[in-house]
Amino acid sequence: xxxxxxxxxxxxxxxxxxxxxxxxxxxxxxxxxxxxxxxxxxxxxxxxxxxxxxxxxxxxxxxxxxxxxxxxxxxxxxxxxxxxxxxxxxxxxxxxxxxxxxxxxxxxxxxxxxxxxxxxxxxxxxxxxxxxxxxxxxxxxxxxxxxxxxxxxxxxxxxxxxxxxxxxxxxxxxxxxxxxxxxxxxxxxxxxxxxxxxxxxxxxxxxxxxxxxxxxxxxxxxxxxxxx
Numbered sequence: 001x002x003x004x005x006x007x008x009x010x011x012x013x014x015x016x017x018x019x020x021x022x023x024x025x026x027x028x029x030x031x032x033x034x035x036x037x038x039x040x041x042x043x044x045x046x047x048x049x050x051x052x053x054x055x056x057x058x059x060x061x062x063x064x065x066x067x068x069x070x071x072x073x074x075x076x077x078x079x080x081x082x083x084x085x086x087x088x089x090x091x092x093x094x095x096x097x098x099x100x101x102x103x104x105x106x107x108x109x110x111x112x113x114x115x116x117x118x119x120x121x122x123x124x125x126x127x128x129x130x131x132x133x134x135x136x137x138x139x140x141x142x143x144x145x146x147x148x149x150x151x152x153x154x155x156x157x158x159x160x161x162x163x164x165x166x167x168x169x170x171x172x173x174x175x176x177x178x179x180x181x182x183x184x185x186x187x188x189x190x191x192x193x194x195x196x197x198x199x200x201x202x203x204x205x206x207x208x209x210x211x212x213x214x215x216x217x218x219x220x221x222x223x224x225x226x227x228x
Contacts, residue, residue, distance in 0.1 A: 003034065003038075003041070004054070006032050006034070006041060006177075007041060007054035007055070007057055008054055009032075009176075009177045009178070010030050010031075010032060010041060010043065010052065010054075010057060010177060011052040011053070011054055011057075012177075013030060013093070013177045013178065013180075013181050014028075014030055014043065014049030014050065014052045015049070015050050015051075015052070016181065017049055017050075017093075017095065017181065017184075018048065018049045018050025018051075019050060021098075022095055022097055022184065022185070022188060023049045023050075023095045023096065023097075024096070025048065026046045026047060026048050027095065027096040027169075028043075028049050028093070028094055028095040028096060028169070029042060029043045029047075029049075029073040029075055029079075029093075029094050030042070030043050030049065030091070030092070030093050030094075030177065031043070031073075031076075031079045031091065031092050032090060032091045032092075032177060033083050033089065033090045033091070034059075037062055038061075038062075039059060039060050039061040039062050039067065040059070040060050040062075040076075040079065040080070040083070041057050041058065041059055042057065042058050042060065042072050042073050042076055042079060043057060043058070043073055044056060044057065044058050044069065044070035044071055044072065044073065045070075045071050045072065045073045045074050047070070047073075055069070056069055056070045057069050057070075058070055058071065058072035058073070058076075060072055060076065064076060064077070064080055074137065074138035075094055075137070075138060077138070077140055077143045078094075078138075078142060078143040078146060078171065079092045079094075080143075081143040081144070081146060081147040082146060082147070082150065082171065082173055083173075084147065085146075085147045085150040085151055085154075086150050086154075086159070086160070086173055088159075088174075088175060089173035089174065089175075090173075090174070090175050090176060091173060091174055091175070091176055091177045091179070091180040092171060092172070092173045092180065093171070093172050093173070093177075093180045093181060093184050094165075094169060094170070094171045094172075095169050095170060095184060095188075096168065096169040097169055097170060097184070097187075097188040097191070098188075099188055099189075099191040099192040099195055100114075100164060100169060100170050100187065100188055100191045101167065101168070101169055102191075102195060103115070103164075103191045103194065103195060104131065104164065104166045104167055105167065106195065106198070108131050108164070109194075111130065111131050112128070112130045112131075113128055113129065113130070114129050114130070114131050114164045114191075115129065115187075115190050115191060115194055116194075116209075116211040117211045117212045117217060117228055118190065118193070118194065118209050118210075118211055118212065119190060119193070119212075120212070120216075120220055121186055122186055122187070122190040123212065123217065123220050123226045123228045124220055124224050124226045125182065125183060125186045126161060126162055126172075126183055126186050126187045126190070127158070127159075127160065127161055127162075127226070127227045127228055128153065128158055128160060128227075128228065129160070129162045129163060129164050129170070129187065130149050130153075130160070130163055130164070131163075131164050131166055132145050132146055132149065132163050132164065132165050132166060133145065133166055134165075134166040134167050134168075135165075137168065142165060146163050146171065149163055150163075158227055158228070159227060161173060161174060161183050162183060162184075162187055170184060170187055170188075172184045172187060194208075194209075197209055
């Protein structure tokens with residue numbers, strides 16, 4: 001996509017997320033990596049994703065210096081570290097999605113996997129999602145932790161598409177804004193399903209849903225290239 005089309009797509013995705021309740025108020029941000037080393041577009045700091053203006057998106061160069069637009073989101077450093085660590089990433093989305101934040105408050109499944117592999121589409125479309133320890137919003141230390149998690153997962157042959165910031169929300173990335181949004185949706189909806197099962201009265205459930213078996217996971221790897 002050209003710059004103008006990418007600006008429009010960021011606004012479309014932001015509006016869609018806002019209207020469907022995946023983001024609220026001025027929480028969340030979206031960025032894209034521009035082609036040919038032209039830097040990045042990112043939503044402005046304290047902007048509402050439901051009311052973005054294409055011409056007001058921040059354009060920063062490859063070094064992170066602002067070129068035009070409103071002041072870039074304070075999470076710019078985190079986005080740039082993701083792009084630097086995940087070569088396949090061309091769009092990063094961060095939200096404060098309700099069920100995912102609630103999951104960190106209630107207790108995630110494991111530190112290295114906030115949710116178990118309970119549905120095939122979660123395994124296929126999202127994969128492993130580690131929990132990143134709490135840091136204040138915009139803290140460069142969080143960006144370092146995320147970069148380290150991405151690098152470690154790639155070394156294991158299990159590249160990430162998402163991480164979860166404790167008490168803040170997910171960062172997801174993919175090859176395009178539409179694909180990153182779909183990843184975010186699948187992740188949030190899996191958290192909602194998991195929490196719904198956990199809230200059932202004890203009399204209505206014997207135990208929490210079991211993860212997919214190793215044989216079932218292997219089938220998803222073979223047929224769909226799942227990276228679990």
